[in-house]
Amino acid sequence: MHIQHLRVLEPAPGIFAYCDGRVPGQRFMTAPNWVDEGALSLGIAAYALVRGEEALVYDPHVSTDHARAMRAHLAGLGVQRFTLVLSHHHLDHIAGTEAFADCEIIANARTLAHLERDGAAIESGTLGGPPAIAPLVLPNRIFSGKMTLILGGEPVELIETEIHSDDATVVWLPSRRILLAGDTLEDCVTYVVDPHRLSCHIEEIGRLRGLGAVSILPNHGDPGVIASGGYSPAFLDATEDYIRWLIALPNSPGRATEPLQEVIGRWLDDGALRWFDGYLAVHAQNMERVLSGADHET
Ligand SMILES: [Zn+2]
Numbered sequence: 001m002h003i004q005h006l007r008v009l010e011p012a013p014g015i016f017a018y019c020d021g022r023v024p025g026q027r028f029m030t031a032p033n034w035v036d037e038g039a040l041s042l043g044i045a046a047y048a049l050v051r052g053e054e055a056l057v058y059d060p061h062v063s064t065d066h067a068r069a070m071r072a073h074l075a076g077l078g079v080q081r082f083t084l085v086l087s088h089h090h091l092d093h094i095a096g097t098e099a100f101a102d103c104e105i106i107a108n109a110r111t112l113a114h115l116e117r118d119g120a121a122i123e124s125g126t127l128g129g130p131p132a133i134a135p136l137v138l139p140n141r142i143f144s145g146k147m148t149l150i151l152g153g154e155p156v157e158l159i160e161t162e163i164h165s166d167d168a169t170v171v172w173l174p175s176r177r178i179l180l181a182g183d184t185l186e187d188c189v190t191y192v193v194d195p196h197r198l199s200c201h202i203e204e205i206g207r208l209r210g211l212g213a214v215s216i217l218p219n220h221g222d223p224g225v226i227a228s229g230g231y232s233p234a235f236l237d238a239t240e241d242y243i244r245w246l247i248a249l250p251n252s253p254g255r256a257t258e259p260l261q262e263v264i265g266r267w268l269d270d271g272a273l274r275w276f277d278g279y280l281a282v283h284a285q286n287m288e289r290v291l292s293g294a295d296h297e298t
Helices: 034-040 064-076 109-124 195-209 223-227 234-251 253-257 265-269 279-292
Strands: 007-012 015-020 044-051 054-058 081-085 104-108 141-143 146-151 154-163 165-173 178-182 215-218
Touching: 007 215, 007 223, 015 064, 015 223, 044 064, 044 154, 044 165, 044 215, 054 064, 054 146, 104 109, 104 154, 104 165, 109 141, 109 165, 154 195, 195 234, 195 279, 215 234, 234 253, 234 265, 234 279, 253 279
Parallel strands: 054 081, 081 104, 104 141, 178 215
Antiparallel strands: 007 015, 015 044, 044 054, 146 154, 154 165, 165 178
């Protein structure tokens, strides 16, 4: 069992966040592995929306143990019907899918295509290194663009977008103006996979801004902010501002020595972002990718 640091938060009525990571000294495995390096070191949350006997689970977390613990918590609340939605295809967002293999598992067509492409490597533990995810359970209900579900009378919109990965699905609750952002927004900085798509990411942030969210819940963020209801819409502005800084970097590479605390200082000062040391490494990698011009599918 690897779930001793899993915390269950309730940022809004019937919305549960299952947070793990950001714990000093915590290790999932002693050897280098994607769970520690890619997820727990930054902190990761998966979510569930609960209405009566139904739950929509947004990502099955970083292991089947985590996913089973989420499912057990929800069953304890009386949930009998589970729908799983995948935020995108990266390993830390699909690893626990097997625990929901008997349920409807929704993803967009790009996510399915990526998982089919990478399936053998994911199951052998050679895509992002160990641990392997086997068996890899694929989504069984596929959409493109947008899909609306009704959960206990509340509309839930799944919206396909491209920020961080080209197969993102965010969850939008129009009646409460709450956005579950997946990895499209991260506190402190976005995690760049393909530096050639940064302009597209800015356009798509504009599209998400147009939804008019009052509260934003990311998968990698500060548990304290998540517990208190989520991030303000300035989270979108902060992310756009940082991406614009990255886009400008190749024209003034000397700015690479500017401390991240200053690059995002304005947003730390007004509380849109919370400082977390783990993002120094993400920022260094982002700059390296932007300056070298290479993309890095994970
Ligand atoms: Zn992630």
